[in-house]
Amino acid sequence: MNRQMSPMDRANERRRQLELESYPRHSPAQTSGRTRSRASDETGGGTPEHFELSRRRFVELFGAGIAVGFLLPDAFSGPQESGGGRRRRRGTPEEISAWLHISEDGSVTVYTGKVEVGQNIRTSLAQAVAEELRVPFESIQMIMGDTDVVPYDRGTFGSQSTPRMGPQLRKVSAAARETLIDLAAEKWQTGREKLKAANGQVTNPETGKSLSYGQLTQGQKLVKTVDENQPLTPTQEWSVLGRSQAKVNGRAFVTGRHHYVSDMSLPGMLHGKVLRPPAYEATMRSLDTSKATAMEGVKVVRDGSFVGLTAPDAPTARAALDAIQAEWEIPEQPSRQEIFQYFKDNPVESRGWRGREPHVAGSVEDGLKAADQTLENTFHINYIAHVPLEPRAALARWENGKLTVWTGTQRPFGVRDELAEAFQMPVEKVRVIMPDTGSGYGGKHTGEAALEAARLAKSAGKPVKLVWTREEEFRWAYFRPGGVIEVRSGVTQEGRLTAWEFHNYNSGGSAIETLYQVPNQHIEFHPARSPLPQGSYRGLAATANHFAREVQMDEMARKLKIDPLKFRLRNLKDARLTAVLKRAAEVFRWTDRKAHKGRGCGIAGGFEKGGYIATCAEVSVTDGQVRVERLAAAFECGAVVNPVHLHNQVEGALIQGLGGALFEYIDFAEGKILNPRLSGYRVPRFSDTPQVEVAAINRKDLSSAGAGETPIVAVAPAVSNAIFDATGVRRRDLPMVPDGLQNSSPH
Amino acid sequence: MPRIKKLFVNEGEAAIDADPQQSLLEVLRDQAGLTGAKYGCGEGQCGACTVLVDGKPVRSCITPVEAAQGKPVTTIEGLAKDDGLHPLQEAFLQEDAFQCGYCTPGMILSASALLQQNAQPTRQEVVEFMNGNVCRCGTYPRILRAILRSAEPSTGGSQ
Numbered sequence: 001m002n003r004q005m006s007p008m009d010r011a012n013e014r015r016r017q018l019e020l021e022s023y024p025r026h027s028p029a030q031t032s033g034r035t036r037s038r039a040s041d042e043t044g045g046g047t048p049e050h051f052e053l054s055r056r057r058f059v060e061l062f063g064a065g066i067a068v069g070f071l072l073p074d075a076f077s078g079p080q081e082s083g084g085g086r087r088r089r090r091g092t093p094e095e096i097s098a099w100l101h102i103s104e105d106g107s108v109t110v111y112t113g114k115v116e117v118g119q120n121i122r123t124s125l126a127q128a129v130a131e132e133l134r135v136p137f138e139s140i141q142m143i144m145g146d147t148d149v150v151p152y153d154r155g156t157f158g159s160q161s162t163p164r165m166g167p168q169l170r171k172v173s174a175a176a177r178e179t180l181i182d183l184a185a186e187k188w189q190t191g192r193e194k195l196k197a198a199n200g201q202v203t204n205p206e207t208g209k210s211l212s213y214g215q216l217t218q219g220q221k222l223v224k225t226v227d228e229n230q231p232l233t234p235t236q237e238w239s240v241l242g243r244s245q246a247k248v249n250g251r252a253f254v255t256g257r258h259h260y261v262s263d264m265s266l267p268g269m270l271h272g273k274v275l276r277p278p279a280y281e282a283t284m285r286s287l288d289t290s291k292a293t294a295m296e297g298v299k300v301v302r303d304g305s306f307v308g309l310t311a312p313d314a315p316t317a318r319a320a321l322d323a324i325q326a327e328w329e330i331p332e333q334p335s336r337q338e339i340f341q342y343f344k345d346n347p348v349e350s351r352g353w354r355g356r357e358p359h360v361a362g363s364v365e366d367g368l369k370a371a372d373q374t375l376e377n378t379f380h381i382n383y384i385a386h387v388p389l390e391p392r393a394a395l396a397r398w399e400n401g402k403l404t405v406w407t408g409t410q411r412p413f414g415v416r417d418e419l420a421e422a423f424q425m426p427v428e429k430v431r432v433i434m435p436d437t438g439s440g441y442g443g444k445h446t447g448e449a450a451l452e453a454a455r456l457a458k459s460a461g462k463p464v465k466l467v468w469t470r471e472e473e474f475r476w477a478y479f480r481p482g483g484v485i486e487v488r489s490g491v492t493q494e495g496r497l498t499a500w501e502f503h504n505y506n507s508g509g510s511a512i513e514t515l516y517q518v519p520n521q522h523i524e525f526h527p528a529r530s531p532l533p534q535g536s537y538r539g540l541a542a543t544a545n546h547f548a549r550e551v552q553m554d555e556m557a558r559k560l561k562i563d564p565l566k567f568r569l570r571n572l573k574d575a576r577l578t579a580v581l582k583r584a585a586e587v588f589r590w591t592d593r594k595a596h597k598g599r600g601c602g603i604a605g606g607f608e609k610g611g612y613i614a615t616c617a618e619v620s621v622t623d624g625q626v627r628v629e630r631l632a633a634a635f636e637c638g639a640v641v642n643p644v645h646l647h648n649q650v651e652g653a654l655i656q657g658l659g660g661a662l663f664e665y666i667d668f669a670e671g672k673i674l675n676p677r678l679s680g681y682r683v684p685r686f687s688d689t690p691q692v693e694v695a696a697i698n699r700k701d702l703s704s705a706g707a708g709e710t711p712i713v714a715v716a717p718a719v720s721n722a723i724f725d726a727t728g729v730r731r732r733d734l735p736m737v738p739d740g741l742q743n744s745s746p747h
Numbered sequence: 748m749p750r751i752k753k754l755f756v757n758e759g760e761a762a763i764d765a766d767p768q769q770s771l772l773e774v775l776r777d778q779a780g781l782t783g784a785k786y787g788c789g790e791g792q793c794g795a796c797t798v799l800v801d802g803k804p805v806r807s808c809i810t811p812v813e814a815a816q817g818k819p820v821t822t823i824e825g826l827a828k829d830d831g832l833h834p835l836q837e838a839f840l841q842e843d844a845f846q847c848g849y850c851t852p853g854m855i856l857s858a859s860a861l862l863q864q865n866a867q868p869t870r871q872e873v874v875e876f877m878n879g880n881v882c883r884c885g886t887y888p889r890i891l892r893a894i895l896r897s898a899e900p901s902t903g904g905s906q
Contacts, residue, residue: 118847118884246843253848254836254855256783256823263782314777315769389787389795389849389883438785438849439883470788644843648886652846655885678792678881686874689887 008306008422008455065103065217068176069096069151070168071225096151096225098165100129100172102180106200106214108133108140110169113153113413114161115145116436117388117444119708120645121161123248127642128166131240132173132233135200135213142248145412145434155411157442157536159609159706162641166704167232174233175226183216235639235700242698244644249436260438261406262393262467269395271317272456272466275307275324276476279671280532282328291323300324301459308452310460334531335669340380340484343506346529358524359513364488367499367520371490373559374499379485379548380733381507382665383532386480387683390438391473396453397463403430407450408437415447419454441656442536442709443477474676479666480537481530483507485548489518495562497571502549506530508541511608511713514549516571532668538653539709542608543660543716547734550604550717555730564721565590565603574607576636579697580614581605583634587695588616598622599629602721604714610705611637615654615714618690619722624740628658628719632693635711638702650694650711657715659684663738682738751812754779757825767813771805772796774812775822783823783852787881794880797853798822804860806879823852826859835859838897839890846884854880858894867898 072095099111110129116122122142130137143149145156177197184202185192188209196203203210235242252258277284287307289300297312298320307324311317334342368374394407403423409415409432416432423430432450449466457464468476483506490499500518509525557567565585572578585591585603593601598621605614618630635650663682667674675681720731729741754761754774761779775781775798784807787795791806798807799821800814827833835855838844845851854877861868861876868876873894882890 118845120846246840247845250840250843250845251832251836253845253851254823254832254839255827256781256852258848259782260785260849262786263776314773315766387883389793389847389881390785391787437847439847441883467786470790648843648846648889651888652885655887656883677790678788679790683881683883684885684887685881686877686887686891689874689891692888 008303008451062101062103062109064219064221065101066176066179066220066222066224067099067101068172068179068224068226069100070098070172071095071227072097097153098151098168098172100133100169100176102176102213102217104214104218104220106139106212106217108135108213109143110140111143111150112165112169113145113147113150113155114165115156115410115412115434117156117408117410117440118438119161119649120247120642121156121165122436123245123645124162124641125165125169126248127240127243127245128170129173131238132170133177134197137240137245139200146431147412147416147433148431152413155414155445157410157445159611159709162637162704162706163610166641170232171226171228171230175224175230179222179224180213180216183220184211187211187216238639241641242639242700243642245642246644259435260390260393261395261408261435262390262438262465264395264406264435265465266395266397266463269463269465270310270312270456270460271314272308272310272453272464273317273321274452274466274472275309275321275326276472277328279328279330279333281333281671282330285327285329286325288325291325292320295320295323299460301456303455306452306455308456310456310462310464330671333671336382336667337669339482339531342531343482343484343528348527348529358522360522361518362520364499364501364520364522367518368488368490370492371498372493373556374488374490375552375556375559376488377486377548377552377555377732379487379544379551381481381483381485381544381547382734383479383482383534383668384537384660384664384735385474385666385681386441386443386477386537387678387681388439388441388443388473391468391470392444392449392477393465393467394447394449394453395463395465396450396457398454398457398461401425401429403454404433405431405450405454406433406435407447407453408440408444409434409447409450410440410442410444411447414445415450418447418451422451423454423458441538442480442540445536446478448476470678471676474666474681475673478533478535480660481507481534481541482532483528483541483544485544487548487552489552489556491556491560493560495557495560495567495570497556502545504541504545504548507544510540511542511545511606515574515577515607516553516568517573518571531671532666532673538656539608539712542606542710542713543657544734546604546606546608546713547716547720548732550606550714551720551730551732554602554604554717554721554724558724568603568605576612577605577607577614580612580634580636583695583697584614584616584632587634587693588618588630588632590616593618598726600722600724600726602718602723602725604717604721606713608710608713611635611707611710613711613714615718617715617718617722619719619726621723621726621741624742626662626723626737626741628662628688628690628722630691630693631715631718632695633711633714634695634697635707636697636699637705637707637710639700639704640696640698641704643696646696646707647694649707650696651692653709653711654692654694654715655684655689657712658688658690658719660734661716661719661736662688663735665735665738751816754812754815754820755818756781756820757822758819763812765812767816768811770808771798771800771810771812771815771820772807775807775820781822781824785849785852787849787853792879792881793850794853794857795850797856797880799856799860802860802863804857821856823856826856833859834897835862835893838893842889842893842896844886844889844893845882846886850880850882850884854882854890858890858897861894862898867900868894870895
């Protein structure tokens with residue numbers, strides 16, 4: 001890094017790179033060479049980094065008891081792709097991804113870098129521990145996302161917590177249970193095989209004797225590791241997992257007692273504000289802070305391009321910010337009206353993005369020649385915002401050369417590294433703590449507020465809290481990418497696909513491939529320059545790709561006058577997708593649907609991140625106003641971990657998906673966001689809520705996949721197909737009806 | 748204009764020192780230490796900041812503190828009597844009617860005001876009354892069920 005750069009500029013530079021690591025993100029200033037593979041992030045499940053707790057320190061920290069850590073498999077201990085070649089020896093702490101500790105009083109504490117943003121992973125991971133350790137669910141305390149005490153974790157994204165952290169914690173817990181049985185066998189001088197662990201104690205059924213985990217743990221200072229090979233309780237024998245468990249700290253939320261970062265305060269704390277440019281890429285031409293500086297208690301900080309201030313209270317901070325005068329120069333930038341052509345005209349070279357390598361089979365041209373019907377369509381995807389109800393917030397404190405920041409981020413360790421880099425200090429001197437946060441949906445991978453609060457706190461010499469306004473959250477976070485998707489397909493009169501060509505410009509490569517059987521395929525993702533900051537989102541690009549694919553499928557079925565469900569099944573060999581399509585149709589009563597004027601039904605399905613989803617929609621259209629009346633979905637993600645929370649996630653994804661399907665879009669011109677407020681950006685409300693029916697298919701024979709993302713992907717195509725069924729009008733743009741059906745989509 | 752020095756919150760008196768035009772939300776959060784009401788949009792669009800003033804739901808982010816002067820203010824911290832839970836809080840737990848929980852205090856307070864004026868609302872009445880409260884996680888069907896469940900006579904209805 002350039003030593004001449006200011007900490008904040010350095011942070012900005014570093015942040016760009018980090019964001020790219022977690023998801024392809026372009027900003028105009030970014031050069032293509034920095035783009036890193038997202039696939040390596042989301043399939044690797046976290047490259048273990050230095051875990052600063054040595055065994056000795058671990059014992060110091062936790063005192064007596066039994067600690068078991070999960071040792072990451074060999075696959076992750078080889079040389080890293082960065083070329084650093086950091087080989088690790090087996091058994092060293094930096095290969096640990098999770099710890100479980102049983103103290104002398106029998107209390108169980110679990111340490112994981114995963115974080116809670118409403119997906120209820122705090123609850124389901126505790127269930128995993130209770131299941132294998134054989135302790136009451138209530139006796140488990142989960143320590144999450146505190147970089148000083150939990151093992152390194154790459155972040156909470158990509159629906160990885162359930163499939164990866166879940167089994168790891170189960171293995172750790174199973175090993176701890178076996179250790180306790182060993183201890184009891186030793187104490188009783190008896191064979192271990194006859195002993196049973198249940199309800200927090202080990203019992204010998206022959207003698208009737210039992211010892212609690214606390215009694216067994218007394219005087220012990222055992223630190224163990226466990227690896228992939230630790231046997232687990234078979235799904236069929238689950239008694240805690242697989243059952244509905246209410247949110248672990250639900251009472252704190254309904255009583256307002258849970259403290260989000262924005263609710264926290266420290267003695268002597270100041271309030272921070274940051275001066276924002278009027279547009280992206282704006283350069284400051286002049287700055288006058290004299291009026292702000294003259295206010296009592298106000299301190300203005302300038303550090304490179306960063307200008308911020310601290311004040312004793314929020315109103316003073318706002319007034320001081322208003323009093324700062326700055327002039328800016330804004331370069332020309334593309335506007336929404338031209339964005340789709342812009343994506344096509346501005347490709348970037350990005351190695352390693354998933355989908356970047358074209359998927360080719362047979363010859364599309366031959367397939368089109370063999371077809372009885374061909375169809376060519378273009379789909380447009382607008383940028384949308386996550387709008388997490390809690391905007392970015394951070395509370396920063398410097399104490400004896402150590403920086404502690406409380407912030408809501410999906411990547412506490414990533415933010416810790418950003419802070420260490422920005423302030424050029426060792427990571428051990430930076431602690432990031434993430435209290436359960438007011439949602440993310442993929443929108444909180446970054447740590448902007450953390451850096452800003454830390455920078456201001458450093459100058460102020462006091463703790464500083466900084467909470468972004470809604471407008472800041474809209475303008476200075478990042479968006480789900482916009483894009484253009486072009487599809488050409490061919491089909492025989494009998495309804496067999498012969499050709500499938502699919503090009504996605506900018507919106508992303510996830511779920512770009514089709515599960516339908518097509519002999520001739522060309523599927524390609526084309527990364528493009530993005531004039532707006534873009535990044536991860538719930539389901540990433542899978543919504544856009546499913547939208548284009550499933551609308552195209554529907555159009556072909558309609559052309560052939562084949563039932564859209566039958567047409568799909570005819571081209572499918574995938575048993576799991578077939579199963580969800582049939583189940584959703586059953587729940588929706590697809591075959592019983594009747595034609596009513598102004599009413600229509602549509603179906604769509606797909607696969608992403610280990611989960612299979614099918615969604616049916618019924619819409620009504622009155623005076624050009626589209627209303628989704630009913631949604632039915634079938635979702636299958638292997639063995640169900642927590643039925644009530646699974647249903648809640650699927651329902652939530654369906655309803656959130658309605659926003660991007662029907663009316664959400666970011667309007668922009670000349671580097672400015674034109675609707676950066678909730679009054680100008682419509683999100684789903686009670687009145688948009690349809691009747692929702694969800695069927696979860698429980699595949700106990702399969703390992704569990706995540707459920708936070710995939711259920712969103714089939715909503716938009718199902719609704720488009722239903723609108724066509726109702727009206728004969730085809731919608732190929734997201735959002736579909738921001739101003740009703742009469743007016744075209746916003747472009 | 749004289750500064751405002753006290754508020755009647757949750758059946759007690761809170762000592763404050765605020766400009767009359769400062770938002771009730773900020774005063775409750777920063778001066779009265781009641782952080783249950785949340786900032787979500789700052790323009791009265793999302794309902795996360797909802798509190799009751801004189802029993803009526805207000806968007807405290809766009810309500811100047813002077814509007815609450817001398818009137819009883821109820822926040823989520825003061826909704827339940829003694830240490831128990833309000834029937835709506837119980838119902839939200841029973842229906843799992845939240846995910847991240849950030850909208851929950853505002854939802855519950857809005858719903859309590861509805862049930863105060865209409866003990867047994869229809870589903871459509873709930874939708875209309877609650878439409879100013881946003882749950883970005885999309886738990887609306889569950890919130891609707893929780894409110895309707897709480898309104899059933901068998902559960903005691905609203906307090």
